Amino acid sequence: xxxxxxxxxxxxxxxxxxxxxxxxxxxxxxxxxxxxxxxxxxxxxxxxxxxxxxxxxxxxxxxxxxxxxxxxxxxxxxxxxxxxxxxxxxxxxxxxxxxx
Amino acid sequence: xxxxxxxxxxxxxxxxxxxxxxxxxxxxxxxxxxxxxxxxxxxxxxxxxxxxxxxxxxxxxxxxxxxxxxxxxxxxxxxxxxxxxxxxxxxxxxxxxxxxxxxxxxxxxxxxxxxxxxxxxxxxxxxxxxxxxxxxxxxxxxxxxxxxxxxxxxxxxxxxxxxxxxxxxxxxx
Numbered sequence: 001x002x003x004x005x006x007x008x009x010x011x012x013x014x015x016x017x018x019x020x021x022x023x024x025x026x027x028x029x030x031x032x033x034x035x036x037x038x039x040x041x042x043x044x045x046x047x048x049x050x051x052x053x054x055x056x057x058x059x060x061x062x063x064x065x066x067x068x069x070x071x072x073x074x075x076x077x078x079x080x081x082x083x084x085x086x087x088x089x090x091x092x093x094x095x096x097x098x099x100x
Numbered sequence: 101x102x103x104x105x106x107x108x109x110x111x112x113x114x115x116x117x118x119x120x121x122x123x124x125x126x127x128x129x130x131x132x133x134x135x136x137x138x139x140x141x142x143x144x145x146x147x148x149x150x151x152x153x154x155x156x157x158x159x160x161x162x163x164x165x166x167x168x169x170x171x172x173x174x175x176x177x178x179x180x181x182x183x184x185x186x187x188x189x190x191x192x193x194x195x196x197x198x199x200x201x202x203x204x205x206x207x208x209x210x211x212x213x214x215x216x217x218x219x220x221x222x223x224x225x226x227x228x229x230x231x232x233x234x235x236x237x238x239x240x241x242x243x244x245x246x247x248x249x250x251x252x253x254x255x256x257x258x259x260x261x262x263x264x265x266x267x268x269x270x271x272x273x
Contacts, residue, residue, distance in 0.1 A: 002108045002148070005218055010112045010145075012213030014119050014138075016206050021123035023202030029128045029174055033135050036166070037119050040142055043158075051149045054229025056238050059154050060246055066161055067253050071260035073166045077173045078268035084177050 007048035014041035027090050028083075032076050039069050107148055114141030128174045136163045150231035153238055 014037055021034030043062045050058020080090070087094045118138025122131045139162045146155035242250060 002104050006105075006108060006112075007145070007149075008217035009214050010115070012210060012217055013116055015213065016210035017116070017119040017123055019209055020203055020206030023206060024123060027126075027128055029170065029177075030122070030131050033122055033128075033131050033170065036135065036162075037122060037138065040139060040162075044142060044145060047146055047149050047151050047154055051151065051231060052229070054232050056232045056241050059151050059233075059238060060242050062154055063157065063242070064246075064249060064253060066157065067257065070161065070166055071256055073169055074260050074264040075267070077169060078264040080173060081177065081268045090177065 004048055004052050007044060011041045011044045011048070014038075014044070026092065028080050028092055028095075029077075029090060031092065032073065032080075036069060036073070039065055104148070108145070111141045111144035111148065114138070115145065129171070132167055132170050132174060136167055139163050139167070150233045152233060153235050 018034045018036075018038035018041065021037065022031055025031060025034065043065055046058040046062050046065070048058075050056065083095055084090060115138050118134045118136075118141060121134035122138065125131070139158060143155040143158040146152070146158060
């Protein structure tokens, strides 16, 4: 059997990659994708611990996380489209003013 | 025994390689395709964890719905390259030094997470408890114990849908 530590370390690696993406990339779409990577890292932890303790609660919380991710993606991409109409740019630098 | 571990390493390698490709290159379309690969690797791990329903939902909802939405947005905005405009480069946060500090912070975070997680005593997953993976049990728990959260979720989805239509569907300025 695979030790639970393996799953947790993999989840940590994925979460750190997502964090690095948020810091390093200069494209708001890639930023949102990095957030999705982080959410999935947490999902893996939930499912691994749910299997460890023999309950379905981890899987159910994973469904809720997926729902929130879907809502976040829909609203986030709508905001990106609205911003792109104003500035013709996808760089986070273009959107530092709250009003223009 | 060892076969389990081998499958784990294969899927973990797929997931990590996909995530690295998402972050590591500049074309958003390639990022979306790479994240599809990463999530398929995670789906394999869910099967390995005896959570087949989560694995299928991962494929259908994430790679089937959410990432297609991302792909549509990337193609709609024709954003195949990262902006190379000079205001991008001239901002103090995006000079090479501070960018490396961001990468360094991610490495520090990784170190802390791995340090904290390897301190848990490493028993094999599923050696103590039998798997609770039947869809019947999942549905029963979801619609009894988690009923309130489930209903709140529907409100969240309606709010997100209305918000997305209002934000993206506006004509003109």
